[in-house]
Amino acid sequence: MATVTMRVFRGDAGGGSFKDYRVEADEGMVVLDVIHRLQATQANDLACRWNCKAGKCGSCSAEVNGKPRLMCMTRMNLFREGEIISVAPIRAFPIIRDLVTNVAYNYEKAKAIPPLRLKPPEADGTYRMMQEDIDRIQEFHKCIECFLCQDVCHVIRDHEAHKKAFAGPRFFIKLAGLEMHPLDAADRTPFVRREAGIGLCNITKCCTEVCPEHIHITDNGIIPLKERMADSFDPIVRLLRRFRGMRKDGA
Amino acid sequence: MAGDDYESHEHDVLVIGAGGAGLRAAIEAAAQGVSVGLVCKSLLGKAHTVMAEGGIAAALGNVWPEDNWQVHFRDTMRGGKMLNNWRMAQLHAQEAPERVLELERWGALFDRTKDGRILQRDFGGHRYARLAHVGDRTGLEMIRTLQYHGIHQGIDVYMECKIERLLKDGERVCGAFGYWRETGKFVLFKAKAIVLATGGIGKAWKITSNSWEYTGDGHALALWAGADLIDMEFVQFHPTGMVWPPSVRGILVTEGVRGDGGTLRNKNGERFMFNYIPEFFKGETADNEAEADRWYEDKRNNRRTPDLLPRDEVARAINTEVKAGRGSPHGGAFLDICTRRPADYIRKRLPSMYHQFKELADVDITKEPMEVGPTCHYVMGGVRVDADSAAATVPGLFAAGEVAGGMHGANRLGGNSLSDLLVFGRRAGLSAALYAKNRGGQLTVDQGQVEAVAREVIAPFDRAHGENPYALQAELQETMQTLVGIIRTESELREALGKIERLKARAVRVGVDGNRQYNPGWHTALDLKSLLTVAECCATAALERTESRGGHTRDDHPYTDDQWGKVNVVQRLEGADLRLRREALPEMPAELKALFQERK
Structure with missing residues (x-):
């Protein structure tokens, strides 16, 4: 288990900013797991879409460190130790809230x-x-x-x-x-x-x-x-x- | 009202849920010329159906001409331990082939036989290779086909909308009230008929193949509206979920792995399923490895491999192996296809499994065995419906798919879910449309009912320092996992019910942060009510049924009891109290009974 820094976009159509969270990441976790842990422990109202958590439904699209990805298929061990991981909503569509966009x-x-x-x-x-x-x-x-x-x-x-x-x-x-x-x-x-x-x-x-x-x-x-x-x-x-x-x- | 106004829509038929059953129901209702609204909790096309892997069971007879609806019916009933509603099982077996061909006419592209027809694959409990499929992503093909056909049928789709309560006008349903997830604003639907197609309840367990959506919404909506639920003790634990790493625990590994030649082994390399063949299936199951392996190619002269016994049998076997210390390093069993089939074949037949293990577990399934273990997958129990019309016991209310009970008895066979969605989705849509056309009188909505729900829905915002909804959900999942899991016993079930009672008391004190705009904490808080309701129904029914059968195994009553084989457990709300009674199964006609005499 390691503590990671997640830099997550918080905001809506009226504007917003990235907010840093320190959170525990366990072995094998994907970005979506860490987002869920944030929701459960630090930010109950952090908005994100997801369904299957197995790369089959295509709901949890986001831009992770600037790269468009499915959060459920992005392993945390992809990132260097100590690297700050930024998670932003996909940019081409109007934001609704946090990581959720209007598609x-x-x-x-x-x-x-x-x-x-x-x-x-x-x-x-x-x-x-x-x-x-x-x-x-x-x-x-x-x-x-x-x-x-x-x-x-x-x-x-x-x-x-x-x-x-x-x-x-x-x-x-x-x-x-x-x-x-x-x-x-x-x-x-x-x-x-x-x-x-x-x-x-x-x-x-x-x-x-x-x-x-x-x-x-x-x-x-x-x-x-x-x-x-x-x-x-x-x-x-x-x-x-x-x-x-x-x-x-x-x- | 509750501080804000709400929008209102009116339809002849309102379908709640847009997976396979909901989409098929909406398409059929629209074809009858009535106005149809389709509500879904997620975006269109993301419902649970999308995750279905193995295939659609239908006796097309393309691979084995010997197959027909009678054989499919018999397999389904035997897989359900004869507790199925025989009429549903009959209609399902008879109509599934036409429903599959219809999907093809709407654009679905199933894998082909050499002569250009729909290829069919082997699956547990099915005598012949019967599942129409597309690699291991059949659900995706099915939902996309229905979605792209459905959007041209004049159906109004309401996405990311959650229904909180059904509304009634006297005995009949007359509408539904809920909120938009995006804005948190209320929405009222007036409707002459309502089809529930909301799926299952798996999110009440910790290890599950089900997504966040599976919070028993439709089961609870029906119960609160006065409808009967049946068979709620029967929960299917799919034998093969991923077990490692912990974050992916529970994600489904398709039965198609075994259908295509994969085999289960314990840590000693032993194919342990040969030790777990129940008396009931001895006549049709191979008792040695050579015969089991020959069966894939020659079904006429060999019996089926025990790797493909019905799911309840396989899940219990893995559970026993692990408990006896013969499990894999992370507490599961090995599922080996790499030593049995060539790498190219595996990648072609099981592309998403290959991808899933490679990406999430660093396992190359063409080179190494998978580690798998049971995961909560499906609820056989649900809204009690009339077999032919899919009508619930409340006038104007219909149910189809996983939310409906009866079709699968005590245990569902793999592949019978997708066909169930199509067959009974269509029937529910048709019946709801006919009901709506014949329903007399105005649609009157009682403002009192609406306002009471509205107040309850926004109450968590008034309790900023209330209980954390996520923590409560996790406690419930832990409770159901440890006390109402694969193997149950009276003392643990009583303990579970005590805990559920305390969680219910705490659930009315949950508080949420933020505002009503796309707020998952709030949504989780609201879903707790239905989740706790279905958990209570399941544990109560499980306590009542003092025998072991299909997806209900009692450590303290380990045998199947013939008397229990004649009754369903039926649950209903009377006032605020959950009442339970036993009711006799509908009697199967003699000509169908005869199908079970022919051969073992």
Whole structure:
């Protein structure tokens, strides 16, 4: 057991500041454990979101020593002895209180995405899909909606005005997953370009770097989507597509 | 009122809880053309369902064509030690396949068989490989699919909103009253019908796989509204939770590890489960390692490995091994898949387990065994419902998923929870919508009820130097862990009830700091009331049932008693007093009984 110094942001939309707490950290603890200990012993009203404490729900996103992370998957032994550990709310979204931010932006973007439009079933009334055709999409489906990728995306983080016309990496892989879905019959090309604003992404891969699920957001999701956009502009590719019966296997 | 105003919403159907059951209920109710509100304590998509790992049990027959609803029904009843509501178990087995296929049509991508159909995996207590799954993150796939389907169905979603009390107009429910976690402000929902889908009660124990949300809200709301609870003594301790390091103790390790070939060993390397095969399961369980290992590939000619006995059996076995001094260094058992399956297979089939152990415990499960031990996981007991309609005993109130009782009897089989959420979530949503359509009269809310709740809710702020809510919660968890755990006995249960009584007295004196804006201390203080209520129900029912069965083991009554096999323990509030009685189980029809005669 060691005593650590946690520098935790306390405040709300009206302002706030970092406050230092000295707290005991036991073997094996993660940052979230220490935050819980603070709540139980020194700061009952310290606001933070969490649910599963196992890296599965994506609730406890924060910026730990400036780096966007899940608090439940950040081991305390990652830090040097005596190092002050700062914990701040994710910066791209408006603060509610302490470590809790208003992530409504993401729920609005989610709702705007055209949902799966189901193809007709096969002759026997069932649907079949081959594993190799869904491997890529299953990777996207690992997303736990922690919104860390949204937090680090500079389009969202640094340009408030862009938020309106930009979906962000989380929703690019959502869109990619739908576009590549073997049972989907919808065409989201105009949506991806206009409402989702994929052109604003200049592939800096910050999203991929912070993804706690290690999803290849840029390489496997965003770039294929961008290629699709380019293809849809190219008259020859469009013509070829038509001849090939509008296959949408893209992956 | 209590110093401030509150907003008000009105719906035909209000669903409380947005995990698998709540989302499925809301989707079904909306499909009936009624107005639907969906309230959740966390953000949408974060409910406990997201943590489910292994799969959804459904007799699709994709891997073993011999499988059908009758076999699934039989497995479920036997796993529940025949205490299940037979009709629920029947509906569940019959409807689960269609509910899974429906998820696929809504976009879910389950792992595939070679011929492109839904792959199914082995799990404890299931005769055939039956669980539709996505690696070991099936719950995530399920909740995301329901969430993204649900947001386009015209459902009003109220996130981070906590319901404190149901409101009644005479005998019927007419609404619910609670607060926004973000602002701490009050909110009133008027509703013709209410579906409870709030999940379980695991946060009453210290070592649990459950999140902060599992404070028995729905169980308590129903009880306070006059509804019956049944089977509250039956709590499932999942045999395999993480045990080391201490901060992760209790986090779930999927049964899929054993389903995919993993085996339990004690510190001597012995596969000890062969020593714990109960008489009831002898006929269908392998008694030697060679047969057990062959079973994974050839189910026709071999019996199931005892590693995949129902969870109650495995949890007790690990408990006994540890007590006998044959446990792992940190007081669990070894779960070994690294010597039995190739590393690539393990990473492909169990990616989150690989990740979880690597990140949180510095253990590479492709090279070393895991250390595991029992963790409080699920409550079989819950709101007493009508099997077909999911209606509680209070008019206008429905319940589905973990908060409902009866479906799983004395012990739930792995994989039967996700299918339960879908089957009975849909049924509850449908019945609630029909009820709302037929309900006559105005929705009248009694201001007196509302104001009484409002006063109670903000009272902790008037006691700035009151008891610490976290400390009280920790004391309750310690009490339930040590006195109402896997193995119970009369003296300890009485001691627990005494402690719970004293904690109840102290709970009305808790105080909180700060203000009402997103204040976890305050939220913890308010959740104490339901947590103490369900803890009392569980301990009281456990004291009553003087036998051992499924998720209820009495050291002082170690055997299963046939007389107890015919009754449920039913609890209800009369005035302020918790009353308990025994009621006969519904009688299973002869054609279903015959399914249990065929073969052992």
